[in-house]
Amino acid sequence: xxxxxxxxxxxxxxxxxxxxxxxxxxxxxxxxxxVQWRVGPPVGQxxxxxxxxxxxxxxxxENANRAVFLxxxxxxxxxxxxxxxxxxxxNLFAVSFVGDLIVVVYLLVIPSLSVMIGGFxxxxxxxxxxxxxxxxxxxxxxxxxxVCLAAVIVKSDLGIQLxxxxxxxxxLSISGLLGFLVCxxxxxxxxxxxxxxxxxxETEIMGGVYIEYSGVPLAVFKLMQAIMLATLxxxxxxxxxxxLHFNGWGILWSILKYxxxxxxxxxxKNTNPRLRIDQALRFFWRYLTxxxxxxxxxxxxxxxxxxxxx
Amino acid sequence: MGWKMWALKKSPWVxxxxxxxxxxxxxxxxxxxxxxxDVERFGIRLVGTPRHADxxxxxxxxxxxxxxxxxxxxxxxxxxxxxxxxxxxACSMGIFKEGYHVAGPVDKVIRxxxxxxxxxxxxxxxxxxxxxxxxxxxxxxxL
Numbered sequence: 001x002x003x004x005x006x007x008x009x010x011x012x013x014x015x016x017x018x019x020x021x022x023x024x025x026x027x028x029x030x031x032x033x034x035v036q037w038r039v040g041p042p043v044g045q046x047x048x049x050x051x052x053x054x055x056x057x058x059x060x061x062e063n064a065n066r067a068v069f070l071x072x073x074x075x076x077x078x079x080x081x082x083x084x085x086x087x088x089x090x091n092l093f094a095v096s097f098v099g100d101l102i103v104v105v106y107l108l109v110i111p112s113l114s115v116m117i118g119g120f121x122x123x124x125x126x127x128x129x130x131x132x133x134x135x136x137x138x139x140x141x142x143x144x145x146x147v148c149l150a151a152v153i154v155k156s157d158l159g160i161q162l163x164x165x166x167x168x169x170x171x172l173s174i175s176g177l178l179g180f181l182v183c184x185x186x187x188x189x190x191x192x193x194x195x196x197x198x199x200x201x202e203t204e205i206m207g208g209v210y211i212e213y214s215g216v217p218l219a220v221f222k223l224m225q226a227i228m229l230a231t232l233x234x235x236x237x238x239x240x241x242x243x244l245h246f247n248g249w250g251i252l253w254s255i256l257k258y259x260x261x262x263x264x265x266x267x268x269k270n271t272n273p274r275l276r277i278d279q280a281l282r283f284f285w286r287y288l289t290x291x292x293x294x295x296x297x298x299x300x301x302x303x304x305x306x307x308x309x310x
Numbered sequence: 311m312g313w314k315m316w317a318l319k320k321s322p323w324v325x326x327x328x329x330x331x332x333x334x335x336x337x338x339x340x341x342x343x344x345x346x347x348d349v350e351r352f353g354i355r356l357v358g359t360p361r362h363a364d365x366x367x368x369x370x371x372x373x374x375x376x377x378x379x380x381x382x383x384x385x386x387x388x389x390x391x392x393x394x395x396x397x398x399x400a401c402s403m404g405i406f407k408e409g410y411h412v413a414g415p416v417d418k419v420i421r422x423x424x425x426x427x428x429x430x431x432x433x434x435x436x437x438x439x440x441x442x443x444x445x446x447x448x449x450x451x452x453l
Contacts, residue, residue, distance in 0.1 A: 029350070033345075033350060041350050048320035049353070051317040051320075052318050052320065052321045055313065056314075056364075059361065205358075212361055214361040
C-alpha cells in the first residue's frame with residue numbers, strides 16, 4: 001500500500017510525470033521554433049513558467065463560482081496524475097488489471113471536462129463561449145476515439161487489459177494503422193493543439209476557457225497540460241505501437257516510439273490553422289468516424305477469417 | 311530580489327494595451343513578436359488576457375477616455391507586474407503635451423492607481439524592434 005502511494009507521488013506519479021511533461025513541453029516549443037526558423041526557448045523554460053505562475057497572486061472574479069473555479073484545476077490535475085501512474089506502471093512493471101483500459105479512457109476525459117467546468121464557472125461570457133466550444137469538441141472527438149479503441153480490443157482477442165493489448169502491436173495491421181491515425185488526430189484535439197485549439201483561441205476570445213485564471217490555479221492547469229502531453233503519447237504507444245519496454249535495446253525503441261508520436265503531434269500543430277467548431281465537429285463525425293468503423297469491420301473480418309494483417 | 315522576481319524575469323508574459331496611440335508603436339510591437347526577432351528565447355510570450363500577464367506593454371498617450379480603462383487593466387493584472395511605456399507619447403506625452411484630450415503620460419495615470427508601480431520607459435517614435443529588445447533586456451536585468 002505504501003509502495004503504491006510512493007509510486008503515485010514520486011516515481012511514475014507526480015514528480016516523474018511532471019518532469020517528463022515539462023521536458024516534452026520544451027521539446028514541443030523547441031521543435032516548433034526550429035520549424036519556424038527561430039532559436040526557441042532554453043531547456044528550463046516550461047519550469048520557469050510554472051514557477052513564475054506560482055508566485056503571482058490568485059484573483060477570483062466577483063461573478064465566478066469560487067469553489068468550482070478553484071477546484072476545477074485540481075480535479076483535472078489529479079486525474080492526469082492517476083492516468084500517468086497507471087500507464088507507466090503498466091509499461092514498466094506490468095502492473096495491470098482487467099478493465100484498466102476502460103479506467104484509463106474514462107480518466108483521460110476528466111482533464112478536458114475540468115477545463116470546461118472551470119470555464120463555465122468563471123463568470124465571463126468569453127470563458128463561457130470557450131467552455132461551450134470545448135464541450136462540443138469533447139463530444140466530437142470522443143466518438144472516433146472509442147470506436148478505434150474498439151478495433152484494437154477486437155484485434156487483441158477481446159482483452160481489455162493494457163498489458164494484453166500491448167503484447168500485440170496493432171499498428172502492424174491495416175485496421176490498427178487506420179485506428180492509430182484516427183486516434184492521433186483525436187489526441188491532437190484532446191491536447192488542445194491547433195488545428196483543434198478552438199477552446200483556447202488566444203487571439204479570438206482572449207484566452208477562452210483560461211481567461212480569468214491567474215497565479216496558482218493557472219500553474220496547476222499548465223502542469224495538467226504538461227502531464228497530458230507526456231501521457232497521451234505513452235497511451236498511444238501502449239495501445240497501438242506495442243508498449244514501452246525498458247530492457248536492453250527496448251530502451252531505444254521505446255524512446256523512438258514516444259518521440260515519433262510527439263513529433264507527429266508537433267508537426268500537425270505547426271502546419272495547420274485553427275478550425276471552427278462546426279468544421280471540427282464535421283471532421284470528427286462525418287469523416288473520421290466512418291474510418292474508425294471501417295477499422296472495426298476490418299478487425300472483425302480479420303479475426304473471423306484468421307488473417308492477421310487485416 | 312526574491313524568487314518571485316527572479317521567475318518573473320525568466321518568463322515575462324506580455325499583454326499589449328493601446329491607450330490612444332497612432333498605431334505606429336503597435337505595428338513595431340507586432341513586428342517584435344514575429345519569428346524574425348524571436349523573443350521566445352527570453353521566455354516572452356504574448357498572452358490574450360491581462361490576467362495571464364506579467365508585463366503590460368502600453369503604447370500611446372493616455373487619452374481621457376482611456377485613463378480609467380488603463381487603470382482597470384492594471385488592477386486586473388496579478389501582482390507582481392511591471393509596466394513598459396513604449397514610445398515618446400507613452401513616456402512623456404510627446405507632441406500631444408498641450409492637448410485637451412490627454413489625461414497624462416502613462417506613468418502619471420498608473421501611479422494614480424498604484425504609487426509603487428514598477429514602470430520602465432522605452433522612448434522612440436516609434437522605437438525600432440531592436441531598441442525595444444535592448445530596452446526590455448536592460449530593464450529586466452536592473453530589476
